[in-house]
Amino acid sequence: MIFLAMLIAAALGYLFGSINSAIITVRLLKHEDVRKFGSGNAGLTNTLRCFGKLCALFTLIGDLGKGVVAVLLSQWIARMLNGGEGDLFLIGVIAGIFSILGHVFPLYYGFKGGKGVLVGVSIFLVLDWRLFLILIGIFAIVLAISKYVSLASIIATACCPVVTFVLQMWCSGGIWQLSDVLIHMGLECFMAALIIGGHHENIQRLKNGTERKFGEKKERQV
Numbered sequence: 737m738i739f740l741a742m743l744i745a746a747a748l749g750y751l752f753g754s755i756n757s758a759i760i761t762v763r764l765l766k767h768e769d770v771r772k773f774g775s776g777n778a779g780l781t782n783t784l785r786c787f788g789k790l791c792a793l794f795t796l797i798g799d800l801g802k803g804v805v806a807v808l809l810s811q812w813i814a815r816m817l818n819g820g821e822g823d824l825f826l827i828g829v830i831a832g833i834f835s836i837l838g839h840v841f842p843l844y845y846g847f848k849g850g851k852g853v854l855v856g857v858s859i860f861l862v863l864d865w866r867l868f869l870i871l872i873g874i875f876a877i878v879l880a881i882s883k884y885v886s887l888a889s890i891i892a893t894a895c896c897p898v899v900t901f902v903l904q905m906w907c908s909g910g911i912w913q914l915s916d917v918l919i920h921m922g923l924e925c926f927m928a929a930l931i932i933g934g935h936h937e938n939i940q941r942l943k944n945g946t947e948r949k950f951g952e953k954k955e956r957q958v
Contacts, residue, residue, distance in 0.1 A: 737817040737818050738814075738817075738818060738822050738823075740817060741810070741813060741814035741817050741818060741822065741827055742826075742827065742830055744810060744813050744814075745806075745810035745813075745814065745827045745828075745830045745831040745834070746830055746831070746833075746834045747834070748806050748809055748810050748813075748831060748834075749806045749807075749810065749830065749831035749832065749833065749834030749835040749837075749838065750834040750835070750837055750838040750843070751838065751843070752802045752803075752805060752806040752835055752838065753802060753803075753806065753834060753835035753836060753837060753838020753839045753842070753852075753855060754838035754839070754842035754843040754844050754845070754849075755798070755802055755838075755842075755844070756778050756839070756842055756844070756845055756849050756850065757794065757795045757796075757797070757798025757799045757802070758770050758778045758779055758780065758782070758783045758791075758795045758798075758799075758850060759771070759778050759845060760798070761783070761791050761794040761795050761798065762783060762787055762791055765787075765790065765791055765794070766787055766791065768787070770782060770783055770786065770787065771848070773786040773787075774786040775937075777850055777851065778845070778848070778849050778850045779795075779799075779850030779851055779853075779854075780792055780795050780796055780799065780850075780853075780854060781885050781886075783795045785948075796854065799839070799850075799854035799855055799858070800854055800855075800857070800858040800861070801858070802835065802855065802858075803832060803835050803854070803855040803856070803857075803858030803859045803861075803862075804858050804859070804861060804862050806831045806832070806834075806835045806859075807828040807831045807832060807835075807858075807859050807862045807863065808862055809831075810827050810828065810830070810831035811824045811827050811828055811831075811862075814827045823916060825863055825864075825920060826916075826919065826920065826923075828859060828862060828863045829859070829863070829920060829923045829924065829927070830923070831859070832855070832856065832859030832863075832927065833923060833926060833927050833930070835852075835855045835859065836852035836855050836856055836927060836930050836931065837930065839851075839852045839855045840852050840930060840934055850934075851889075851931060851934035851935060852930060852931045852934060853889045853893065853931055856893065856896075856927060856931050857871060857872070857875075857892075860896075864900075864903065866903055866907070867896070867899055867900060867903055870895075870899050871892045871893075871895065871896060871899065872892075874888075874891060874892040874895050875888045875889065875891075875892040876888075878891045878892065879950060882949075883949035883950050883951070884942065884947055884949060884950065885950050886935055886938035886939075886941075886942065886947060887938075887942060887947075889931070889935065890931075890932050890935055890938075890939070893928045893931045893932055894928055894932065896924050896927070896928055897921040897924040897925050897928060900917070900920055900921055900924055901917060901921055904916075904917045904920065905917055
């Protein structure tokens with residue numbers, strides 16, 4: 737039944753992930769398509785720059801919420817199927833990976849979406865609040881020093897598997913076997929690759945020195 741739970745987690749994650757909060761929010765509040773403005777990315781940063789704080793707030797809530805709901809629902813179904821046993825962290829990570837896939841390649845929007853950072857962060861709010869706080873802390877420190885949202889996102893994402901290893905091997909009271917931890921890390925490496933890969937244009941702009949810093953405005957040009 738664990739394999740069925742994993743399949744359900746993947747399906748739920750992808751379907752919830754495909755709901756793009758930026759597209760929905762901007763269309764409802766501004767009657768525009770966020771993908772036609774700024775960087776063309778259907779994510780939080782572009783929504784904030786082009787449509788302001790209110791749209792960004794609803795985008796933030798939506799993107800965090802869909803990851804949380806996907807993970808919690810998948811874990812609840814897994815508990816029902818397996819009598820409360822099994823690796824619920826694994827089920828949550830699978831739901832999270834497919835939520836990111838759905839966000840980056842949304843079924844409902846022609847497979848063109850955002851970069852998946854918020855969705856990726858949100859799943860750890862459910863799975864391990866310590867990991868969530870550490871990643872947010874890393875993001876905040878890098879952002880404060882560099883002023884680049886993209887760089888902060890990339891570095892925090894890259895740190896995720898390493899922080900997971902440290903927490904599960906040395907800070908969890910021995911509840912995890914090394915084999916389980918390595919599986920979790922492997923899946924998180926795949927998750928990190930998805931998110932970092934979605935920042936390839938940002939990485940190129942960082943190399944060229946043309947990446948905009950946090951707080952810089954850009955005119956809303958179609």
